[in-house]
Amino acid sequence: MLTLLIIALLYLQQGQAKPKLKIGVLHSLTGTMATSERPLVDALRLAVEEENQTGGVDGRQIEIVVADCRSDADYCAQQAEKLITQDGVKALFGCWTSACRKAVKPVIEKHHHLLFYPVQYEGLEQSPDIIYTGAAPNQQIIPMALWALQNTGNRFYLIGSDYIFPRTANLMVKDVLLAQGGKLLGERYVPLGSGDLALAVKEIAALHPDFVINTLNGDSNQQFFRELREAGISSETTPVFSTSIAEVELAAMGAEWMAGHYAAWNYFQSLPTPENKKFVARFKQRFGADRVLDDPMEASYIGVKLWVEAMRSLKTDNLSSVKITLAQQTYLAPEGIVAVDHDNRHLWKAAYIGRAGADGQFEIIWRSEKPLQPAPFPGYRSRAEWLVMQRGLPEVQP
């Protein structure tokens, strides 16, 4: 009798529910960024649900605490503070714009906490407390610009939204392309969200560049491609290479406008790897067959997976241990193998260039031979030089 009691007690102890692990999500569910950021929350949700179904972390279920950043960087920083201090989250996933990231970064660093940032950005940043799961410029815009130069001609034109990412990325594009004998015909920036692209398109029509590097963000893109079409500029004569149009944006603006033009990413929904096919199937089963996946969503998904892998191998949620392990973490992602760079905590990623089809998907026409090492600070200038140059850009305030 007593023996049975003891056995029962032991069994109960084994089966006792462990406290949940909380993670914080910082994305805008309202405001201008909502269209782009909402799907990322879905991707995070998918990742967490998958992990919970396979037992969570060491028997602990993961719970998502979503904070709506309302498309306001400062508010987002407050939410980060709240998630860390009040909700006691073990890691944060979020931000889209550089402004948001730059506002949240000091909060994360103050608490020596952990943030996964999922979007390609302008580089020139690194933090012991942030894992950048999106691309650095040398993993997206630079290979794309070089490919364009080799395959279309050397006369190029730069169009972008007027903020830190296009201005900084184009600094690097110009360095690389001019060193390869490229000729810069024009460079134009329009305010973020501006629909006034007539001037730029007129200029493109007059200059006949061999290709255009497009770092426009948001609604400006639709207007840009519409104006191009109206000006009779086709993808055959003047292909446009975009950095900020993925499947989600393509679906939102109408795929037919961009058909034949190019975009570079580290993930396309059309990637034929078995991991990706399963990923797409799982996502559609969970969120609907009409939904599309894109690079920032996959990067968000990767973030959760990397974190869970690190936690599992450690069997502790101690933040500094997690960060040490994360610095060497690798993962077989839908996009291929990704690995955290030990030095700068960005991901080694393969780069892809895709040509947009009328169906809203990209046909992959080029891929990097192997994953590219992230270089947030391109080595041909010192970090100090880069930061001084960036501060000198218009529209970039420290």
Next chain:
Amino acid sequence: MRQMFRLKNLTITWRLVLWFVVVALMPLTLFGYLSLEKSGEALRYETLMRLNLLSDKKTLEIKTYLAERREDAWLLSRSKLVDEAMPVLLHAYSQHGSRSAQYLNAAKPFQRSFAAYIGSGDSTLFYDVFLITPKGEIIFTYQHEADFATNLISGPYRETGLARVFNQSRMTLESGISDIEKYAPSRAKAAFISVPIIRDGVLLGVLAFQLDTQRIYHVASDSVGLGKTGETVISTYYDTQHVMYIAPLQREIELDLFKPRDFGLVPLPMRQALSGIQSGGIVEDYRGVKVLAAWRYLPELRWGMVVKIDADEVFVPLYQQRKNLLGILLALAVLGGLVAFLLGHQLVTRIKRFSSTADEIARGDLSRRVEESGSDEIGTLAQNFNRMTENLQISYRSLEWRVDERTRELQVSNEQLQEEIIEREHIEKALRDAQEHLRIAATTFETHEAILITDVRANIIRVNQAFQDTTGYCAEEVLGKNPSFLSSGCQDSAFYAEMWQQLLANGTWSGELWDRHKDGHIYPKNLTITAVKNILGETTEYVSIFSDISERKRAEEEIRNLAFYDVLTQLPNRRLLLDRLHLALSVSARSGLYGAVLFLDMDRFKRLNDTLGHGCGDLLLIEVAERIRFCVREVDTVARFGGDEFVILLEEVGKNADEASQKAALIAEKIRAALSVPYKIKEHEYHSSPSIGVNLYCGNGSAVEDLLKHADMAMYEAKESGRNAVRFFDPVMQHSVSERASLEADLHRAVPERQLELYYQVQVGRNQHSLGAEALVRWIHPTRGMVSPAQFIPLAEESILIIELGDWVLDAACRQLAIWSETDLTRHLTLAVNVSGKQFKQRDFVEKVARILQVHQVDASRLKLELTESVVLNDVTDVISKMQALKALRVRLSMDDFGTGYSSLSYLKQLPLDQIKIDQSFVRDMTFDQNDAVMVQTIIDMAKNFGLNVIAEGVETEAQKILLEQLGCLNYQGYLFSKPLPIARFEALLKENCKLRDVACG
């Protein structure tokens, strides 16, 4: 229990043995098994963690090594050495060729310099260094292998790792690192690191290092901490489908290292590692042996790394432990059983004894004790039992005692409580009384009179609510201040000094003074200050009680008003009137101006009062007062003198008696007319009229009483003359006023009754030949005879009569011109007609002139209109446009009385004039007044400058004519030539002149 014993037929001894086996041995076995499992798990976990750590350390070592080499490359690429080497080598290479002596000479010093980077022996970092041009030419290598002087873009080694990293650095300006793979020129596996050489943003070339792979292998294959069977396995992709091992395997020495293997046949950990999946666990290795392993992926080199150790080696301690445990358990079981049996037997006898004693105690005999001498548990139990029994006995006794004690204590504290309650009631009552006193004091303090209490130094220490209401200051604002801030400044310091003196002497002061409210307004207050003294007679506080007496002051003002104003009509009463009259007389004495007193009485007022009642009479008087006030200026005094009598005091009405009487008559007439309009009183229409007596005054020659009396007398005269009339006290004035009125009445009839006639005064030129005439109107009154224009023209100008008159003159003049045009003698004559201001201002004046000219068929250039400056000065633009319209008709325009007004050159220039007429006042005095002569001269010069004709009027003496002639004026008019004449005599004059000058006179 006993029944169970009987049933099982088991003694406690056997039960003990059985229980020992079941309860102690079985759990022990179970716990032993579990702890073995647990320690096995711990061992596994610990080993895996160790393997994890080791593999992390190994990958980190490789990463660090590669990162350092990359940094080396960046440093070298930016160094002076490369700065110097690139141009020199490039020059020698491209000019002389790679095999030339020149190149070898040029390269020699750099060979030495680069040797420092290669190192030697254990410190070897790199195997080779390359300098490559942007076009792909390898212009320098340290090892000088077959790759030297080949082209990496088009040459034989374009598919090598070196070519790939070169391209990456060349294109992306970034560092590149290659996989480890076969490199033909070195006949070995090789990996390369490259960086761009950039100067001023220009790509000069690419620097590449060939890594020393032995060092990497060494790191990888180091098995320290892995025990006997520990091993690190490294492999990489051969191609997408195949994998190769790149470090020798311990257990399969014979394995061909670099042979490609099918990916699917490679053990799972390595497959996972190569796919980027990092983990650890118990798996089978390439030999099929169970191992504990951790596996890692190295992105830099795309390596898979498995660090493993054989499971058997790890679990050896665990197997040993298991054997030991089994042995111990067996021995325990046998030994334990034996001991249990012996112990059980001994125990049972002692317990039985114990039991019977306990039974007796339970029955109530507390004095019984167990007889047990052992010192073991049962012995102790027995002792304890005995002590317990004893304690039970003592406790029972002490309990009884404590109940008594407690009851006493309770009684005492109860009494104390009662006393306390009574005392509290006393205190509460005293408190209530004190509060009641305070409440009365506080209520008194909050009276409607403002109370202000100061200390002996006059600092405010308390104020009440009424104080705040009266002064506007709240308590917080005033506490601690001296009340002097309330002062309005209306009282001087002497006032306050006296107040203090009295206060100090008598201990009280009261009086009225003016203070300033917080909002700034000044108010009067009635103040009483009392000094509060203590028992010693020293003043401790001052209490000021005061109230705002603005209301009372206002009431006083009201009373004062009543004394000076009539209540019914609100007009000044007799008293105020007399006051004002006195004042007016002295003002008049200073200014020398005339004033007038009008005495007014409503006709038949008594009858109204009698028929309709006093109420209606009052209403009428109010209306009358209203109407009078409406007729006079603001400054004039309208007073109700009494009953239905009113007096109106008009100050400063004229400079002389005549003017004053005219104006006074005018105002009196206005009042009379206004008061004669029927009144509407309570639905009744009532007709009434005033009789007004007027008396003028100037200076204070006459007494006020006389003034009023005379006006009163004049009023009676008006009443006697049949009421509703105005009468002057002075008969001369009365006459003058009446005269003027009758003249005006007559003038109305002058035009229709053809009493007007034109006279003509000749205007002559240089030789006294007639140029024309000025037409002057004369009034031949049937009874008065000829009336002077000076008399009736101003009269006419006061009314619209002047227009009728002007029209008549214009018409008569044109008629005359028409007649003149028929004879040679008169055909050339112009006729000047004066135009008054009112006439000229008529909107249709020009049309009227045109029409008259048309009616009489007259040459317009014969008509000359004379305008005075006063006409022109009004509304210059309108005047100019009218004059231009007249000019367009060819009517001539002359400026009359030039020089008397304010004519200025600037506007004279704008006027389309033909002629200027020098005023007779200048002409009259010019022969003896130099100023006038100069004036005349100026006018003449100016007229000449503007090209205007100039004529002098009022020429009466030959001397004047000669002087005018000398000054340049050649046209004249005046008594020297002829006075204004009726037409017949004028025409006779023309003929006479004609004859005199002996010319054909038509």
